[in-house]
Amino acid sequence: MTEYTVSVDLEACDGVFACLVRDGRFAEAEDGLVTLPGxxxxxxxxxxxxxxxxxxxxxxxxxxxxxxxxxxxxxEP
Ligand code: SF4
Structure with a gap:
């Protein structure tokens, strides 16, 4: 299995949350922006x-x- 990094530009994110329905790891943070486990x-x-x-x-x-x-x-390994 290959390791991969998911990154979100929080300056661009506006809390539309289209991501949540595609990947359940995305969640709403307390400030209304997105968060990921870990x-x-x-x-x-x-x-x-x-x-x-x-x-x-x-x-x-x-x-x-x-x-x-x-x-x-x-x-990269
Ligand atoms: S909440 Fe998700 S889909 Fe919406 S802007 Fe932020 S990262 Fe993109």
Whole structure:
């Protein structure tokens, strides 16, 4: 299984939550923006790394985001 990182540009995210229905790991944070399990928030960016078979879900969430705020990248071994 390949590790991948999901990151969200929180400056772009406006809490439409189209991502939630594509990938159940996305959830609403207390401030109305998005959060991910094990996610780190730093300088307006949320990042979380996963090693599971759900990369496609994250990519669907990225494709569904109307603001193009989500990116999914493979972690180089
Ligand atoms: S779909 Fe995009 S803009 Fe909407 S909550 Fe998710 S990341 Fe934020």
């Amino acid at each position: 996610g780190d928030r730093e300088e307006g960016r949320l990042t979380a790394t996963f090693d599971d078979g759900n990369r496609e879900d994250a990519e669907q969430a990225a494709a569904a985001c109307p603001l193009d705020a989500i990116s999914v990248e493979e972690v």
